[in-house]
Structure formats: structure tokens, C-alpha cells
Amino acid sequence: MPNPGQHTIKIGASGPTVERLQRALRRTPNLGIVVDGVFGPQLEAAVRSFQQGAGLTVDGVVGPQTWAALPDGGPMPTLHDGSSGDAVKSLQKVLSTGATDWGVTPGAIDGQLGPKTKASVIAFQKWGGVTQDGIVGDQTWAVSLHAASATLETAVGLNFVIG
Known part of the structure; x- marks a missing residue:
């Protein structure tokens, strides 16, 4: 359940x-x-x-x-400077794919949320109309990617939901 x-x-x-x-x-x-x-x-x-x-x-x-x-309503992880792992790597892939829309790539897809990924997150947040703080929390996860029923969290993968 x-x-x-x-x-x-x-x-x-x-x-x-x-x-x-x-x-x-x-x-x-x-x-x-x-x-x-x-x-x-x-x-x-x-x-x-x-x-x-x-x-x-x-x-x-x-x-x-x-x-x-209902689907699992647990939160996605909050990602910020210094975060690392598969959720960051998946985030970097999504940010890299859509960078033509928000103009800043995350750099290497290495699973490390460093300065380049943070800059890409901030550009994405500006594009998505949410607070531009470089922190990927509920507000940023909910940004629509303007694709069929996709948000940042669904594109990154709900397998990262915290139970």
C-alpha cells in the first residue's frame, strides 16, 4: 500500500x-x-x-x-548544494535534455549537485516560475515540463519518493 x-x-x-x-x-x-x-x-x-x-x-x-x-504521496528528496546520488544524476539528465528551454546545462552527469547543476536548477526554476534558490524541493519538483502530464518529479522518477 x-x-x-x-x-x-x-x-x-x-x-x-x-x-x-x-x-x-x-x-x-x-x-x-x-x-x-x-x-x-x-x-x-x-x-x-x-x-x-x-x-x-x-x-x-x-x-x-x-x-x-492513490499513488504514493511521499515527498521527493530535497536536493541542494552537495547532494549526490542517483536522484541527482537523473535530475541532471532531465535538466540537460531540456536546457534548450531554460538555457543552462548542468554540466557533467555525475550525480553531484555542484555549481553547474545548481545554476541549471536556478535557470529551470526561473523558467518554471518558482522561487529561484537552487534547492529542488516540493515547489520545484511540481514544475510542469509542458509535456503530456509530466512534472520534474515524474520525469526524474517517482522511484526516488521517500516513503
């Missing part, structure tokens, strides 16, 4: 459990979902739409059946 042990939540809820729900819905894909930790009317409408499409009871309440039907 991709979202084990989650509490039942509904409109009015807030916090990390709502953030998990928002990430999960964004991955259905519903690219309009913003991860802000607030369960408001727009999120309730997205839940209802998901429930209807999944053949669940449409009540806007996220309980065990809805959680079980």
Missing part, C-alpha cells in the same frame, strides 16, 4: 497528511494541485473527482479506500 497508516482527512484539515494527499493527487496526474498543506474547497473537488474516476464513494473524505487507491 503506497500510503500506509494515513489518517482520515477532509475539508478543514491541514498539515503533513494533507501535503501527502496533495502530492498523491498531483501524481494522478492532476498538475493543478499545489502542495500547501491546506484542505480547502479546491482540494475537496479534486478528491471528489479522483474518487469518481476510481469508482469509490464520492464524499470528498480521504479514508482508507481513497488512500489505498
Whole structure:
């Protein structure tokens, strides 16, 4: 089960459990979902739409059946100066492929988030209209690549989601 042990939540809820729900819905894909930790009317409408499409009871309440039907809502890793590994390498590949759009390549695809990769991340963030800090967190992972239902996180790979 991709979202084990989650509490039942509904409109009015807030916090990390709502953030998990928002990430999960964004991955259905519903690219309009913003991860802000607030369960408001727009999120309730997205839940209802998901429930209807999944053949669940449409009540806007996220309980065990809805959680079980959703993709994993765990966060992607936060990547910053000094981060390394396969997630960085996959990020570098995506940044390199799309660099014609944002104008800065990450340099060598070596799995190290150094100055060139950070500069490419900042250029990508500017292109995506999010905070330009060189840190790849929820906001940056959610940037649409303007391809069919693709965000940075789906292009890099949801296999890096932190359970």
C-alpha cells in the first residue's frame, strides 16, 4: 500500500497528511494541485473527482479506500548544494535534455549537485516560475515540463519518493 497508516482527512484539515494527499493527487496526474498543506474547497473537488474516476464513494473524505487507491504521496528528496546520488544524476539528465528551454546545462552527469547543476536548477526554476534558490524541493519538483502530464518529479522518477 503506497500510503500506509494515513489518517482520515477532509475539508478543514491541514498539515503533513494533507501535503501527502496533495502530492498523491498531483501524481494522478492532476498538475493543478499545489502542495500547501491546506484542505480547502479546491482540494475537496479534486478528491471528489479522483474518487469518481476510481469508482469509490464520492464524499470528498480521504479514508482508507481513497488512500489505498492513490499513488504514493511521499515527498521527493530535497536536493541542494552537495547532494549526490542517483536522484541527482537523473535530475541532471532531465535538466540537460531540456536546457534548450531554460538555457543552462548542468554540466557533467555525475550525480553531484555542484555549481553547474545548481545554476541549471536556478535557470529551470526561473523558467518554471518558482522561487529561484537552487534547492529542488516540493515547489520545484511540481514544475510542469509542458509535456503530456509530466512534472520534474515524474520525469526524474517517482522511484526516488521517500516513503
